Amino acid sequence: MIIIFENRRKRKIKKIKFLGIFIFICTLILIGALIMASRTSVNVLADEKEKTEDYIKWVDFDVPYGALNKALNLDVESHGKAVELDWIKLLAYQAAKNGNNWKGYKDKQLNKVAEKLKEGETIEELTKGMEFYSYYYESYSAILSGFVGEYEIEVADEDGQGKHWELRYGLKVFSPIAKGFPYSHYDDFGSSRSYGFSRVHLGNDLIGQVGTPIVAVEGGTIEAMGWNQYGGWRIGIRSLDKKRYYYYAHMRKNFPYRKDLEVGDVVKAGDVIGYLGRTGYSRKENVNNINTAHLHFGMELVFDESQKESNNEIWINVYNLVRLLDSQRSEVVKNQETKDYSRVYDIRENDVNSFLQDPT
Numbered sequence: 001m002i003i004i005f006e007n008r009r010k011r012k013i014k015k016i017k018f019l020g021i022f023i024f025i026c027t028l029i030l031i032g033a034l035i036m037a038s039r040t041s042v043n044v045l046a047d048e049k050e051k052t053e054d055y056i057k058w059v060d061f062d063v064p065y066g067a068l069n070k071a072l073n074l075d076v077e078s079h080g081k082a083v084e085l086d087w088i089k090l091l092a093y094q095a096a097k098n099g100n101n102w103k104g105y106k107d108k109q110l111n112k113v114a115e116k117l118k119e120g121e122t123i124e125e126l127t128k129g130m131e132f133y134s135y136y137y138e139s140y141s142a143i144l145s146g147f148v149g150e151y152e153i154e155v156a157d158e159d160g161q162g163k164h165w166e167l168r169y170g171l172k173v174f175s176p177i178a179k180g181f182p183y184s185h186y187d188d189f190g191s192s193r194s195y196g197f198s199r200v201h202l203g204n205d206l207i208g209q210v211g212t213p214i215v216a217v218e219g220g221t222i223e224a225m226g227w228n229q230y231g232g233w234r235i236g237i238r239s240l241d242k243k244r245y246y247y248y249a250h251m252r253k254n255f256p257y258r259k260d261l262e263v264g265d266v267v268k269a270g271d272v273i274g275y276l277g278r279t280g281y282s283r284k285e286n287v288n289n290i291n292t293a294h295l296h297f298g299m300e301l302v303f304d305e306s307q308k309e310s311n312n313e314i315w316i317n318v319y320n321l322v323r324l325l326d327s328q329r330s331e332v333v334k335n336q337e338t339k340d341y342s343r344v345y346d347i348r349e350n351d352v353n354s355f356l357q358d359p360t
Contacts, residue, residue: 055303059139061316062102063091065323070107072171072324074114075148079169083118088144090114092137093123096130142243142301143316146218147173152348163345171328172349173218174270176206176248176297178341179329183208183295189317202315203247203298204322210293211255212276213341214248215330216267219349225263227286231296232279233257237267242302249296252277253288259340268349270330272341297322 068091075087090110098105116126127133151172154163177183183206191201216237223245224236231249233256238245251257252275267273278290299321301307301314331344 056135056139056142056301057303057312057314059142059301059314059316060100061139061143062100063095063140063320064102064105065320066107067091067094067102067105067110068320068324070110072148074110076170078114078118085114085117086123087148088140089123089137091144092133092140093127093130095136095140096127096133100136139301142303143299143321145243146239146241147171150350154345154347156345165348171325172269172347173325173328174215175322175325175329176214176217176295177208177276177329178213178215178272179331181208181212183212185319185322187317187319189319202313203249203296204318205294205296206276206322207292207294208276210252210275210277212295213272213332214251214274214276214295215332215343216269216271216273217246217325218244218269220244220246220267222261222263222265222267222273225257225261228280229283230280232281232290233274233277233286234280234296235261235273237273238302240266245300245302245308247296247298247300248274249298250278250280250290250294251275253279253286255339258342259338268347270343270345270347272330272332272343275341 071087071090074085074090078085090113093113094105094109095102097109113126117123148170149172150167150169152165152167155166156163185204185206188201188205189203193199193201218239220237220239222235223238224234226233228234228249231247233251233253234247234249235251235257236245236247255275256277256279257274258272261267261273276293276295278288278293279286281287281289297318299316299318301316303314307313332341333344334341
């Protein structure tokens, strides 16, 4: 009887040992599977992160006025000819060639590449081996893609009694300062500012008279209006292709904007949007704490929506762009009853017309 009981006890111990070994092996398999799944998940997340973050993080826009103006003229002069030149590609080529060092720029440099293109070489052939050409082309496209093209604009009849429409090709954007109103500016991008906290200036100050009409540089959607303690009364307009965000600040006390405008409205290049002033540097609304009346004009590039209103914003130096745009200023007229200004000569743009028909 004792022998039988002992045999049963031994068989029971063997079963327990076998069960323990089985559980141990299953646990190892489960842990291994979890580790593999975790690694796969991490890899997938890393791949997705890499895909979502595959966009430009910074742009130094150092192209001088001379190069901008020359490239623009080459583009316009070639329109409708056998070889049409693209001013953005010309500038991107030169930036890639000179390593974004424009100090020694001469017009003959752009003339040279233009001649090669006219003789039959392609931009792909000319930029083969240029590591950063695609970067400069994408960057400069984000800045300039809405600036040149075909458009219709009203012009005065020869007798001065009426207006008619003309189809044109060229610069279809405007200076932020209306025609006939004086202003001055200098390259103050990156200079220090101390109100609130120490920071750099992310725009260009255009100094003028209080009440000077401010116009939209290009067509876009109003994304922001209202008070900001740094910018005072300000307005933010997003280009229709979503790549550029224009920031106009320190607008006039009591009458900062054109009266009929509100967030969500679509404006056209050259439309009056508000009036120059000296508001800002105050948490209290409608305060003139800026010593010198001026328009703060800035352009933010948006390659990914995560860059908007974040620590990764890309603001570029617009000083030379303002110089370029000075050749195209919108003529305005004052309504003596409402005291609002409006443009004299309207504009038709395919981009704006298409957007109004289908905002998506």
